[in-house]
Amino acid sequence: MATNILDSAKVLEQTIRESAEFIHLKQQYDNVYADEATKKIFDDFRNMQLNLQTKQMQGEQITQEEVMQAQQQVMAVQQNEKIAALLEAEQQMSNVIQQINKIVMKPLEELYND
Amino acid sequence: MATNILDSAKVLEQTIRESAEFIHLKQQYDNVYADEATKKIFDDFRNMQLNLQTKQMQGEQITQEEVMQAQQQVMAVQQNEKIAALLEAEQQMSNVIQQINKIVMKPLEELYND
Numbered sequence: 001m002a003t004n005i006l007d008s009a010k011v012l013e014q015t016i017r018e019s020a021e022f023i024h025l026k027q028q029y030d031n032v033y034a035d036e037a038t039k040k041i042f043d044d045f046r047n048m049q050l051n052l053q054t055k056q057m058q059g060e061q062i063t064q065e066e067v068m069q070a071q072q073q074v075m076a077v078q079q080n081e082k083i084a085a086l087l088e089a090e091q092q093m094s095n096v097i098q099q100i101n102k103i104v105m106k107p108l109e110e111l112y113n114d
Numbered sequence: 115m116a117t118n119i120l121d122s123a124k125v126l127e128q129t130i131r132e133s134a135e136f137i138h139l140k141q142q143y144d145n146v147y148a149d150e151a152t153k154k155i156f157d158d159f160r161n162m163q164l165n166l167q168t169k170q171m172q173g174e175q176i177t178q179e180e181v182m183q184a185q186q187q188v189m190a191v192q193q194n195e196k197i198a199a200l201l202e203a204e205q206q207m208s209n210v211i212q213q214i215n216k217i218v219m220k221p222l223e224e225l226y227n228d
C-alpha cells in the first residue's frame with residue numbers, strides 16, 4: 001500500500017492522541033476507574049448494554065427482570081457525576097470520530113453517489 | 115474541534131484520492147459504467163445484494179425464487195471481466211480503509227483495552 005496513506009493515517013492518529021477531546025476522555029476514564037465503587041457501576045452498566053445489544057441482534061427476548069435491572073443501572077449511572085462526565089466525553093470523542101470518517105470517506109462517497 | 119484533527123483528516127483524504135488503489139478503483143468503476151450491458155448486470159447484482167441484506171436484517175424469509183435469481187446474477191457477475199476487475203479493486207480499497215481505521219482507532223483501542 002502507498003506509504004503516503006499509512007503516513008497520513010499515522011499523523012492523524014497522533015493528532016487524535018494530542019487532541020483536547022482525547023486527553024479529556026482519558027482523564028474522565030481514569031477518574032471513573034480510580035474509584036472502585038464508580039468502576040463497578042460503570043462496568044455493570046456497560047456489561048448490561050452489551051448483553052442487551054447481543055440479545056437484540058440475536059432476536060432473543062429481553063426478560064422483565066433484565067428491563068428492571070437495566071433501569072436501576074441507568075439510574076445509578078445518571079446519579080454518578082464521574083460517569084456522567086465520562087459519557088459526555090465519550091459523546092464528544094464520538095462526534096470527532098464521525099467528522100473524521102465523513103472527511104476520510106468522501107472520495108468513496110463521491111465515487112458511489114455521483 | 116481541534117483544527118489539527120480536521121487538517122490531518124483532510125491530508126489523509128487527499129492521499130486516498132491520489133493513491134494507486136483509489137485511482138485504479140475509479141478506472142474499474144468507469145469501465146463498468148461505460149458499458150450499458152455490464153452496468154445493468156452490476157446494478158442488478160448490487161440491488162439484489164442490498165435487497166437480501168435488508169431482508170436478513172429484518173428477519174424476513176428469502177424466497178426460493180430470490181435464491182435462484184441471486185445465483186443467476188452471481189454467475190453473470192463472475193463471467194464478466196470488467197465487473198470481476200471492479201470487485202477486485204473494491205476489495206483492495208476496502209483493505210486500505212481497514213488499515214487506515216486500525217491506525218486511526220488505535221488511541222481509543224488502547225484506552226479501552228489496556
Ligand SMILES: [Ca+2]
Nearest residue numbers: 110111112114
Ligand atoms: Ca461517479
Ligand SMILES: [Ca+2]
Nearest residue numbers: 224225226228
Ligand atoms: Ca487504559
